[in-house]
Amino acid sequence: MASAPEAPRPVSPLAVVLALLAVYVIWGSTYLAIRFALQGGFPPLLAVSGGRMLLAGAALYAFLRWRGVPAPTRAQWGTLAVMGLLLMLMGNGGVVLAQQTVASGIAAIAVASMPLWMGLFGWMFGRRPTGAEWAGIVVGFLGILWLNAGSSLTATPLGLALLLLAPVAWAFGSVWSRGRPLPSPFMAAAGQMLAGGAMLVALGLAMGEGLPAEPSAKGLLSLAYLAVFGSIVAFSAYVWLLEHVRPALASSYAYINPPIAVLFGVLFAGERFELHELGAMAVILTGVVIISVAKVRADRAARLAARSAREAAR
Secondary structure: OOOOOOOOOOOOOHHHHHHHHHHHHHHHHHHHHHHHHOOOOHHHHHHHHHHHHHHHHHHHHHHHHHOOOOOOOHHHHHHHHHHHHHHHHHHHHHHHHOOOOOOOHHHHHHHHHHHHHHHHHHHOOOOOOOHHHHHHHHHHHHHHHHHEEEEEEEEHHHHHHHHHHHHHHHHHHHOOOOOOOOOHHHHHHHHHHHHHHHHHHHHHHHHHOOOOOOHHHHHHHHHHHHHHHHHHHHHHHHHHHHOOOOOOHHHHHOOOOHHHHHHHHHHHHHHOHHHHHHHHHHHHHHHHHHHHHHHHHHHHHHHHHHHHHHHOOO
C-alpha cells in the first residue's frame, strides 16, 4: 500500500522574520553602499552596477547548475534579456547613475514610487485597479510631485530624469514578465543579473569608463557588500519570501527601504533632508500602503468568490 504524501513543512516564523529583515535592512542600505562605491572611484555602470551584478549572477548561476537546476531555454533567455534591459540596466543602472548627483536617501524615496507605476501598468495589461488602488496611485503621485517641486532634485535635471525613469522601467518589466516563459525563480534571478550585467558592462565600456588604478578600501568593501549582500543574499531572501508568504508582505520592502535609507544617509554620510522632502516621502509611502492594503482586500474577495462558486457548483 502506497504511503500518503508528506504534508509540506510549515514555514518557520523565525525564517520569515530573518528574510524580511534581510530585504528591509540590506536593500535599504544599498543606496548608501552605492554612494560609497562611487566615492571610492568605481565607475557607475562598469563596476558599481554592471560588474558586481555580472559577478553575482555568474556565481548564483554556477551554484544552481551545480545543484542540478536546469539552464534556461532559448525562449526563457529571450524573456530574461528583456527583463535584464528593463530591470537591471534601466532600473538599477539608472539609480546608480543618478546617485552621482543625488543623495542616497532621496534616491530611495523616488524609487519608492515603483508600486504606483506597477498599478498603472497592470491596468494597461488588463488588471483594472479598484477604487482604493486608484486612490493610492493618486496620493502617491501627489507625493512625487511634491518631492520634485523645490527639492534637491531640481538642481540635477539628469538625476531627476533617471530617478523618474528607473522605477518606471522596473515596474513595466515586472508587469510585462507575468505569464511569459521563465525558469525557476532563483534561476530567473541569476539570468536577469547575467543579462543585465553584461549590458551594463558593455554600455560602461562604450562610454569610456575604466576601473580605478588605486580604489579606496571603503569603495572595495562597498562594492563587495553590494555584490554579496545586495545582489545575492537580499535578492534570494526576496525570492524565498515570494514562495512562502503573501505577495503583499514580500513587497512591503517598498515602504520600509526609504526610511532606512534616509536614516543610514543621515547617520553615516551626513546627509540632510528638508521638511518637504520628508513630507513627500510620507505621502508617497502612504499611497504605497493604500495600494498594498487594497490589493490584499481584492485578493481576499476574489478567493472568497471563487470558493463560493465552487461550493455552489457541488
